[in-house]
Amino acid sequence: MRRRDSFLTFGKPQLGDEEVAEVLDTLASGWLGTGPRVGRFEDAFSRYKEAEYVAAVNSCTAALHLSMVAIDIAPGDEVITTALTFCATVNAIIHAKGTPVLADVDPDTMNIDPSDLDQRITPRTRAIIPVHFGGRPCEMGRIMAIARRHGLIVIEDCAHAIETELDGTKAGTFGDFGCFSFYTTKNVVTGEGGMVIAREAKDIARIKVLALHGLSADAWRRYGDIGHKHYFVTDCGFKYNMTDLQAAIGIHQLARVDRNWLRRQAIWRRYQAAFRCLPIQCPNEPAAGSRHAYHLYTIRVNEAESGISRDRFLSEMIDRNIGVGVHYLSIPEHPYYAETFRWQVDAYPNAREIGRTTVSLPLSAALSNLDVEDVVSAVADILSGSAGARRHPTNRVAALTHASRDDTDCT
Numbered sequence: 001m002r003r004r005d006s007f008l009t010f011g012k013p014q015l016g017d018e019e020v021a022e023v024l025d026t027l028a029s030g031w032l033g034t035g036p037r038v039g040r041f042e043d044a045f046s047r048y049k050e051a052e053y054v055a056a057v058n059s060c061t062a063a064l065h066l067s068m069v070a071i072d073i074a075p076g077d078e079v080i081t082t083a084l085t086f087c088a089t090v091n092a093i094i095h096a097k098g099t100p101v102l103a104d105v106d107p108d109t110m111n112i113d114p115s116d117l118d119q120r121i122t123p124r125t126r127a128i129i130p131v132h133f134g135g136r137p138c139e140m141g142r143i144m145a146i147a148r149r150h151g152l153i154v155i156e157d158c159a160h161a162i163e164t165e166l167d168g169t170k171a172g173t174f175g176d177f178g179c180f181s182f183y184t185t186k187n188v189v190t191g192e193g194g195m196v197i198a199r200e201a202k203d204i205a206r207i208k209v210l211a212l213h214g215l216s217a218d219a220w221r222r223y224g225d226i227g228h229k230h231y232f233v234t235d236c237g238f239k240y241n242m243t244d245l246q247a248a249i250g251i252h253q254l255a256r257v258d259r260n261w262l263r264r265q266a267i268w269r270r271y272q273a274a275f276r277c278l279p280i281q282c283p284n285e286p287a288a289g290s291r292h293a294y295h296l297y298t299i300r301v302n303e304a305e306s307g308i309s310r311d312r313f314l315s316e317m318i319d320r321n322i323g324v325g326v327h328y329l330s331i332p333e334h335p336y337y338a339e340t341f342r343w344q345v346d347a348y349p350n351a352r353e354i355g356r357t358t359v360s361l362p363l364s365a366a367l368s369n370l371d372v373e374d375v376v377s378a379v380a381d382i383l384s385g386s387a388g389a390r391r392h393p394t395n396r397v398a399a400l401t402h403a404s405r406d407d408t409d410c411t
């Protein structure tokens with residue numbers, strides 16, 4: 001077994017000298033809180049997403065929470081999201097005093113299944129939170145049609161989807177709100193950070209107030225040189241503001257967003273070619289007319305097909321010094337949700353199966369070609385010992401959706 005000399009961190013951020021210089025300038029300026037650099041980062045993000053109303057906050061969790069507070073989610077209101085997401089999506093609904101309701105996913109896209117979503121709507125449903133899983137756009141045409149039919153608010157969880165587009169529309173601008181994450185493993189990082197896009201000016205104005213204690217004016221203007229200004233508390237807000245230190249990193253990350261996207265696309269393509277004949281399921285290629293953000297590259301390791309259990313595969317990767325991820329164990333499998341909401345794991349069979357078989361391989365723009373080849377050889381090495389390295393002919397995803405991925409030349 002070949003083992004890398006150093007551990008390959010999963011989701012390693014790609015950082016440059018520009019970020020370092022801007023952080024040092026921020027420190028030298030003496031202004032570390034919310035100030036001019038947050039303004040610059042918001043302007044740059046607004047231009048990138050072609051969205052007029054944006055607000056920087058300190059996480060995507062905060063962005064989701066504030067979006068729901070801004071529409072006055074009240075106890076008893078139901079908010080539907082996917083059973084295959086990070087816990088933060090569900091926790092934000094709970095923090096906003098809503099009742100989370102889960103819908104299952106489509107196994108081919110891992111995104112919320114619009115038909116299942118439709119069935120979960122009740123007279124108490126107020127909002128839908130689709131998650132663009134891994135950076136692949138949800139079926140927003142169908143989701144928006146359902147939302148319009150029932151008068152529901154749509155809040156897109158775009159934590160994986162900064163670069164995502166569908167038929168020329170950018171993720172986060174289909175619905176009423178788009179929520180983004182700049183956590184260290186995401187495509188654009190600020191250490192911790194987030195952004196909200198809103199369709200309506202009044203919503204973003206309320207979110208800006210709510211993100212800073214409910215104060216009527218930005219604190220940094222309060223301490224500026226334009227004369228003393230009183231402030232008033234107009235709402236019971238939160239401490240969710242982004243700081244200039246975070247924005248200093250984000251400004252330069254965003255300037256490199258498309259270059260890094262191209263790099264991750266090249267890594268994705270290398271994996272797709274390298275794993276074509278292995279007994280695992282590779283992700284589907286992006287659908288025509290869509291732009292995938294290439295945030296996650298997830299394979300499925302199914303013991304019957306791959307000859308190795310998913311959990312064994314994960315440990316074998318770690319043994320070879322390669323970091324891996326699991327996105328995600330389905331929400332009903334977590335004890336807190338199971339006990340609180342009495343959700344049955346088997347009521348979301350697609351999310352359950354993905355959660356038990358999925359493995360995320362490193363897909364960071366910071367990976368060198370040698371790193372990528374280390375991942376490729378580790379995966380091939382682990383599976384070469386398993387039941388036949390030839391792609392199983394009944395592989396459903398490959399057989400159904402990939403003309404170019406049949407295994408005729410995999411002997």
Ligand SMILES: *Cc1c(COP(=O)(O)O)cnc(C)c1O
Pocket residue numbers: 058059060061062085086088089131157159160180181182183193194
């Ligand atoms: C990372 C993530 C979040 C939370 O983002 P933070 O910025 O860490 O709060 C929410 N939803 C999904 C799908 C995520 O992957």
